Amino acid sequence: MFRIRLTAALSALAVSLPLALALPSAPASALPAWENHNSTWPNPAARAPRVVDLAYAAHGRYDRVVITVRGRIPGDAVRYGRNFTYDGSGKPVPIHGRAGLQLSLAPAYAHNRHGDDVYDGPHIARPHFDTLRALAFTGDFEGQVSFAFALTHRADYRVFRLHDPQRLVIDFRH
Numbered sequence: 001m002f003r004i005r006l007t008a009a010l011s012a013l014a015v016s017l018p019l020a021l022a023l024p025s026a027p028a029s030a031l032p033a034w035e036n037h038n039s040t041w042p043n044p045a046a047r048a049p050r051v052v053d054l055a056y057a058a059h060g061r062y063d064r065v066v067i068t069v070r071g072r073i074p075g076d077a078v079r080y081g082r083n084f085t086y087d088g089s090g091k092p093v094p095i096h097g098r099a100g101l102q103l104s105l106a107p108a109y110a111h112n113r114h115g116d117d118v119y120d121g122p123h124i125a126r127p128h129f130d131t132l133r134a135l136a137f138t139g140d141f142e143g144q145v146s147f148a149f150a151l152t153h154r155a156d157y158r159v160f161r162l163h164d165p166q167r168l169v170i171d172f173r174h
Helices: 002-022
Strands: 039-041 050-058 062-070 075-080 099-106 132-141 144-151 157-162 166-173
Touching: 050 132, 062 132, 062 144, 075 157, 099 166, 144 166
Parallel strands: none
Antiparallel strands: 039 075, 050 062, 062 166, 075 099, 099 144, 132 144, 157 166
């Protein structure tokens, strides 16, 4: 009897497993649409969030930047540009590409209430991916944290938020 039940269970698994593996994991519509213009997203609920890290990686059809935040994710403003300056000083940022994006997060801070830095990510990185050529932390000034991204071309991008931990994700399409 046990052998018959085991054979039936294995037969059912042999039929259902290939079907389960063939199903897509998440629909593409789960991600936001690609943008090709300046954009903003306010978040009035954000109260003094701290920007603590940045990571980046290349994927098959896009390059990704992930910014980790303590507290609620701040609002953001994204604008195209080629030449970037450091907030406060106005000095040029030494990253170059044929195009680029500036990301400003507000309200946001990369220091604690004692003035100590809490941002532990790269200040300048040059990964030379398909689209993302270089990136820079360009400021923590007057309640705003900003980054610059040098790109190989004026690429479409998408911005979305992930939680637990709080992260802001920026994808640059190849």
